[in-house]
Amino acid sequence: MKAKEIISFPVQENEISFHIPKKGRYSLCILGGTAVNNLSVNIYSAVTSKFVVLTESFLKYKFNRSGKLGTTYLDFDIYEKGEYLLKVNNIDSLSVKMSMLKSVAMFESNVHRDRIVLLIREYSSPLHFIYSLLLLITGLGLFLLNIVYLLYTMGIIVPGSYHHNV
Numbered sequence: 587m588k589a590k591e592i593i594s595f596p597v598q599e600n601e602i603s604f605h606i607p608k609k610g611r612y613s614l615c616i617l618g619g620t621a622v623n624n625l626s627v628n629i630y631s632a633v634t635s636k637f638v639v640l641t642e643s644f645l646k647y648k649f650n651r652s653g654k655l656g657t658t659y660l661d662f663d664i665y666e667k668g669e670y671l672l673k674v675n676n677i678d679s680l681s682v683k684m685s686m687l688k689s690v691a692m693f694e695s696n697v698h699r700d701r702i703v704l705l706i707r708e709y710s711s712p713l714h715f716i717y718s719l720l721l722l723i724t725g726l727g728l729f730l731l732n733i734v735y736l737l738y739t740m741g742i743i744v745p746g747s748y749h750h751n752v
Contacts, residue, residue: 594705597680602672603632604706606664611709613643614672617656618702619682620648626676627704629662632669638662647710654703661709672704 592612593604606612614629616622629638640660647658664670674680682697737743 590708592706592708594703597674597677597699597702597704599674599677602704603669604672605669606667608667609664611661611663613658613707613709614640614660614662615649615656615658615705615707616682616702617651617654617705619697620646620655620657622657622659622680622682624676624679625659626674627660628673628675630671631666632671638664638670645715647715651705656705658710672706674704 592606593602594617595602595604614627616625627640629640630636631638640662643658643661645658649656649658677699680699680702682702734743738745
């Protein structure tokens with residue numbers, strides 16, 4: 587379930603211009619850590635200056651891209667393809683930590699701003715994630731069942747041989 591990447595760029599104070607090739611749902615992700623606090627961004631059309639509505643991700647997927655830990659953070663819908671601008675508003679108060687656990691993150695220092703990357707990619711539905719997880723569990727269950735059957739047919743596992751009377 588690899589979502590198509592649109593653009594990645596370091597966190598900076600300048601506006602970032604990027605092109606959205608088609609209308610649809612997209613995610614803004616953070617690379618460099620998993621616990622994100624005080625991130626405030628605006629995305630708006632370069633043509634109409636109309637702001638895009640950003641919502642916090644329902645499931646904040648954790649992923650690894652080129653050895654960097656990342657998380658989906660905000661989701662948004664694009665109704666018209668074209669050029670868009672992204673502006674990080676409070677870059678000095680942005681806090682990114684490596685651990686998802688609050689009890690661990692409170693003792694960690696913040697990831698340095700130079701090591702944080704913002705990534706815009708196509709949206710991955712939570713239903714697709716749950717469906718993939720169910721298929722994985724079913725596949726593993728069938729695999730283990732086949733191993734038990736193989737051991738049974740080879741005579742390694744004999745039914746009833748593990749009972750002892752007291």
